[in-house]
Amino acid sequence: MAESRLAKLAAHLTGRGSKAGFRVAVLGASGGIGQPLSLLLKKTSLVRELHLYDVKGTKGVMADLSHINTLTTVRSFEGNAELGACLKGCDLVVIPAGVPRKPGMTRDDLFKINASIVASLAAGVADSCPEAFVAIISNPVNSTVPIAAEVLKRKGCYNPARLFGVTSLDVVRANTFVGEASGTSPERMNVPVIGGHSGNTILPLLSQTTPRNSLPEDKVRALTNRIQNAGTEVVEAKAGTGSATLSMAAAAHRFAESCLRAMNGESGVVECAYVENKEPLSQGLPFFALPVRLNKSGVSGFAPLAALSPYEAQLFDSMKGALAGNIKKGQEFGRSFNL
Numbered sequence: 001m002a003e004s005r006l007a008k009l010a011a012h013l014t015g016r017g018s019k020a021g022f023r024v025a026v027l028g029a030s031g032g033i034g035q036p037l038s039l040l041l042k043k044t045s046l047v048r049e050l051h052l053y054d055v056k057g058t059k060g061v062m063a064d065l066s067h068i069n070t071l072t073t074v075r076s077f078e079g080n081a082e083l084g085a086c087l088k089g090c091d092l093v094v095i096p097a098g099v100p101r102k103p104g105m106t107r108d109d110l111f112k113i114n115a116s117i118v119a120s121l122a123a124g125v126a127d128s129c130p131e132a133f134v135a136i137i138s139n140p141v142n143s144t145v146p147i148a149a150e151v152l153k154r155k156g157c158y159n160p161a162r163l164f165g166v167t168s169l170d171v172v173r174a175n176t177f178v179g180e181a182s183g184t185s186p187e188r189m190n191v192p193v194i195g196g197h198s199g200n201t202i203l204p205l206l207s208q209t210t211p212r213n214s215l216p217e218d219k220v221r222a223l224t225n226r227i228q229n230a231g232t233e234v235v236e237a238k239a240g241t242g243s244a245t246l247s248m249a250a251a252a253h254r255f256a257e258s259c260l261r262a263m264n265g266e267s268g269v270v271e272c273a274y275v276e277n278k279e280p281l282s283q284g285l286p287f288f289a290l291p292v293r294l295n296k297s298g299v300s301g302f303a304p305l306a307a308l309s310p311y312e313a314q315l316f317d318s319m320k321g322a323l324a325g326n327i328k329k330g331q332e333f334g335r336s337f338n339l
């Protein structure tokens with residue numbers, strides 16, 4: 001009774017219909033990304049219920065977050081036995097579960113631990129909320145998304161329009177660095193970033209920024225290199241204690257909120273994300289990050305991009321093989337994972 005009064009009040013205050021917002025789960029909610037991401041989601045009016053899941057530690061995170069005076073209700077779930085209850089009825093599942101890099105490691109070095117974590121969480125999604133949008137943060141994203149796709153296929157509920165690798169941090173970084181270099185507010189800058197999410201598979205399109213920039217070629221090359229290696233910049237600065245967490249939480253929140261706005265019927269929502277597609281720009285790579293148009297059903301199409309500059313085309317050619325290898329490795333793992 002009290003809960004339904006709360007829902008009505010939420011609907012009134014947010015100006016939406018009786019379904020005031022959505023149920024969102026964060027899997028890996030006690031971690032470096034999970035905690036600040038959950039904080040941002042607790043303060044997001046489109047989130048009606050926030051479900052926190054991890055192998056441990058979510059009771060404390062829930063107690064802490066639940067004292068923040070917003071209408072979003074928070075529940076905690078721990079361990080595999082509670083995964084189903086956490087996921088039941090969820091509209092959006094965000095997955096930052098898994099281990100981060102230490103200096104000297106590549107994202108692919110995380111595959112041996114994170115592959116099974118993502119595969120089993122994807123199986124949980126299939127069992128409990130097969131219609132949900134699923135946003136995967138866990139690295140290596142180039143492989144974890146194909147892993148999840150194969151698991152969902154084997155469970156008979158794969159919808160490529162609703163499975164996303166979160167690459168928004170690459171866009172956030174590119175907007176910051178290019179904005180600073182070109183004297184434009186980073187908040188106004190928009191740099192499309194395509195390809196994958198590791199090293200040279202990250203392909204920022206500085207030839208297609210909005211607003212346009214007039215950076216000289218040597219600056220374009222230096223900025224491209226910095227964007228591709230920005231994750232490593234943070235890993236080295238954190239000196240063994242982890243990788244990007246705060247900027248990642250901000251970027252994941254941006255992506256999650258865009259999904260929720262699209263689910264809520266808003267038109268014109270576009271975010272770069274790593275999704276399965278057959279767009280000509282992907283050149284035969286089955287998974288590729290592009291600017292994705294979002295609607296209630298998930299991916300509704302792709303925002304147009306102009307042809308790549310000669311420098312970008314050369315970068316594309318040199319990373320294509322690596323990205324194809326990452327995808328194949330993920331697909332093979334997902335096909336043979338013991339469900």
Ligand SMILES: NC(=O)c1ccc[n+]([C@@H]2O[C@H](COP(=O)([O-])OP(=O)(O)OC[C@H]3O[C@@H](n4cnc5c(N)ncnc54)[C@H](O)[C@@H]3O)[C@@H](O)[C@H]2O)c1
Nearest residue numbers: 028030031032033054055097098099100137138139169248
């Ligand atoms: N996509 C991106 O742009 C991006 C950016 C930054 C980090 N990452 C990746 O995100 C992942 C998480 O990073 P972090 O800094 O939050 O790490 P972290 O170690 O601080 O947190 C990870 C959390 O996952 C939990 N976890 C482990 N196994 C789990 C399971 N089976 N089910 C549920 N939870 C589980 C851990 O208990 C921990 O709380 C890493 O793989 C990292 O490389 C991706």
Ligand SMILES: O=C(O)C[C@H](O)C(=O)O
Nearest residue numbers: 101107139231232243244
């Ligand atoms: O660099 C990492 O390992 C984490 C993440 O992928 C990032 O880009 O910051």
